[in-house]
Amino acid sequence: MAKTRRQGFHLEPPAGLLNDPNGLVWYRGSYYVYFQWNKFEKNHSYKEWGSFSSEDLVHWQFQGSALVPDQTYDQNGVYSGSGMEIGGKLCLYYTGNHKENGCRTSRQCLAVTEDGRRYLKLGPVLETPEGYTPHFRDPDVFQAENGLYYMVIGAQRSNGRGALALARSRDGQTWDYLHPLAYSQQYEMVECPDLFLLDGQYVLLYCPQARNNETDACLSSYSAYKPVDFDPETGLLSPEDADLDQGLTVTDGGFDFYSPQTFTDGKGRRILFAWMSRMEEAEEAAFSAGEPSVHCLTMPRVLHWREGRLWQAPPEELYSLLGDPIQPEALASRTFWLGIEGLPGDRPFSLALHGGEAAVAFDPAAKTLTLTRTAWLTGRPETKTCPLDQLNRLELWSDRSSLEVFINGGSLVLSARIDPASETLGLDVRGADGCGITLRPIHCI
Numbered sequence: 481m482a483k484t485r486r487q488g489f490h491l492e493p494p495a496g497l498l499n500d501p502n503g504l505v506w507y508r509g510s511y512y513v514y515f516q517w518n519k520f521e522k523n524h525s526y527k528e529w530g531s532f533s534s535e536d537l538v539h540w541q542f543q544g545s546a547l548v549p550d551q552t553y554d555q556n557g558v559y560s561g562s563g564m565e566i567g568g569k570l571c572l573y574y575t576g577n578h579k580e581n582g583c584r585t586s587r588q589c590l591a592v593t594e595d596g597r598r599y600l601k602l603g604p605v606l607e608t609p610e611g612y613t614p615h616f617r618d619p620d621v622f623q624a625e626n627g628l629y630y631m632v633i634g635a636q637r638s639n640g641r642g643a644l645a646l647a648r649s650r651d652g653q654t655w656d657y658l659h660p661l662a663y664s665q666q667y668e669m670v671e672c673p674d675l676f677l678l679d680g681q682y683v684l685l686y687c688p689q690a691r692n693n694e695t696d697a698c699l700s701s702y703s704a705y706k707p708v709d710f711d712p713e714t715g716l717l718s719p720e721d722a723d724l725d726q727g728l729t730v731t732d733g734g735f736d737f738y739s740p741q742t743f744t745d746g747k748g749r750r751i752l753f754a755w756m757s758r759m760e761e762a763e764e765a766a767f768s769a770g771e772p773s774v775h776c777l778t779m780p781r782v783l784h785w786r787e788g789r790l791w792q793a794p795p796e797e798l799y800s801l802l803g804d805p806i807q808p809e810a811l812a813s814r815t816f817w818l819g820i821e822g823l824p825g826d827r828p829f830s831l832a833l834h835g836g837e838a839a840v841a842f843d844p845a846a847k848t849l850t851l852t853r854t855a856w857l858t859g860r861p862e863t864k865t866c867p868l869d870q871l872n873r874l875e876l877w878s879d880r881s882s883l884e885v886f887i888n889g890g891s892l893v894l895s896a897r898i899d900p901a902s903e904t905l906g907l908d909v910r911g912a913d914g915c916g917i918t919l920r921p922i923h924c925i
Contacts, residue, residue: 483900485771485881488815488924489801490756491515491532491540492776497522497764500618500672500739501753501777502529503563506746507570510535512596513753514546514572515777516560522764522774527557529574533596537751537780537797539925546572546599553578553587553604560618560672561588562741566629566652569594573631575617576604584614588633590653606631606647609657611638616645620673620741621652624712632661634671634686640693642670642724644686646715658715662686664724668693672703672739675710678750679785682710685731685740686724703738703754704728705790729789733866734851734885734894742783750783752792756882756895766856767897778895779877779884786891793890794877802920811905815924818876818907821916825870829911834902836861838883840894842871842911849887849894856899866892877922 492498496519503514510533517530531543547558554576561574569592576589587604608616615636623629631647642664649655662684664670668691675684689701706728708721720727731740732754740754757775759767768774781792802817814834823829829842839852849868852861868887875886885894909917 485767485897485900486773487776487879487881489922490776490779490879490882491753493517493519493530493542493773495772496520496774497524498530498773498775498777499524499755499757500560501741501755502560502574503572504741504743504751504753505563505565505570506743507563507565507596509746510596511537511745512563512570513540513777514563517545519545522768523761527559527577529558529572531596537795538800543597547574547591547601549577551576551601551603553585554589556584559586560739562620562674563743564621564623564652570596571621571652572599573605573619573621575619577617586614586616588619588631588647588655602653605653606633606655606657609645611660612636612643612645613638613640615669618672620675622676624710625677626712628712630675630712630715631655632673632675634669634673635660636669636691637663640668641665642667642688644670644673644724648715661715662717662722662724664688666725667691669698670724671701672741674740674742675708676742676750678783678790681785682708683785683790684708684721685742687739688724688728701738702758703731703740705731707785707788731790732792732893732895733849734864734883735853735862735896736882737778737895749795751795752778752781752783754778754895756897759897763857767899776882781890781893784890789891791890792893793886794875798877801922801925803923805918805920808907808919811907811919811921813921814878814880814900814905815922816878817920817922818874818878819916819918820874820909820912823872823874823912823915825872827911829871829874830909831874831876832908833878833883834900834905837900837902838896838898840874840876840885842868844870849892851883851885851894851896853896853898854901856901864894864896866894868892879922
């Protein structure tokens with residue numbers, strides 16, 4: 481059995497390193513997914529935008545390079561950003577990174593396309609304002625109910641603390657900085673913001689980041705969200721909502737999920753992709769050994785706001801990849817879908833995969849759900865535990881080297897890259913007697 485870590489149905493470039501999803505958009509009948517890409521090596525030494533496109537969220541075409549660092553203002557990296565259609569054109573906003581004599585300059589830049597193939601750079605549209613360090617990046621652009629365009633930028637203030645900044649435009653090309661939108665006292669940087677209206681509720685996605693400001697090194701970071709009350713007329717949040725250290729929820733309870741970005745598609749759905757990694761440098765090197773590329777994006781997820789939290793579920797199109805039901809003993813690949821319905825909610829449950837490569841366990845007494853995997857650097861088990869009152873339904877999507885587990889219809893999701901080390905494929909399900917269990921192969925295309 482070939483033990484490739486290269487994915488079967490997740491978006492992954494043919495070579496190099498992928499990280500943040502960028503410029504997600506539905507434009508002229510197609511989905512466009514851009515991403516941070518080092519096409520030369522499996523490290524973070526170079527950054528451009530690569531591109532995938534699709535008409536159905538299932539069949540994807542790799543389009544290669546989209547935005548490359550070929551201008552003075554972005555010569556040291558085309559960093560993350562967002563996209564939206566304005567005036568019939570696809571507008572891509574990104575951070576241009578320029579370094580000279582050890583000093584970084586960050587500018588928010590604009591490129592446009594009308595066919596998703598040829599791109600015209602229009603240059604910087606927003607300089608870094610006073611009061612911020614050059615860690616000023618990841619522009620998130622959206623149009624509010626009043627017709628104005630807003631840009632939320634991840635930032636670090638001059639005092640070394642994290643923040644989000646806000647700019648505004650009437651046409652999407654001429655931008656004015658307004659003011660800080662939100663603050664952190666706990667974290668040195670806040671990056672990858674995404675502010676959007678979902679089911680009548682504004683939701684703010686962001687990534688708090690602990691940094692060593694003296695060495696300019698990232699120490700730790702994760703993806704979080706919180707509901708906010710955004711006033712498009714003033715461009716302000718309430719004081720409580722502007723505190724990024726309070727009222728937040730982890731977006732995904734697993735090991736590998738970062739820099740999520742969302743967009744609205746042609747069906748009016750709010751869809752999310754994220755980078756399926758939080759690996760350290762040594763983990764990246766070990767995981768990608770013998771492979772042409774490293775890292776992938778998560779599956780697309782349809783979002784809803786229910787019961788005061790973010791719900792995430794696979795889009796209906798992905799179910800077309802599922803084959804006919806099979807018995808566990810017929811499992812011949814790591815690409816499969818497992819659905820378990822009618823769990824009692826208050827009884828112990830466990831699921832072990834492939835002799836212990838990974839496991840999911842629900843403890844009703846502790847009211848916790850734990851995801852376990854084998855760490856490929858140490859060979860020892862490592863865990864992520866989330867609070868969970870009841871377990872009624874589980875849906876698991878397994879690829880060649882990843883799991884995405886949707887709990888109770890998507891009220892909780894856990895994502896992880898998995899080292900495919902076991903010689904034997906198999907599932908051990910306990911605590912699901914009398915429940916509806918369905919196992920289907922996933923056909924990779």
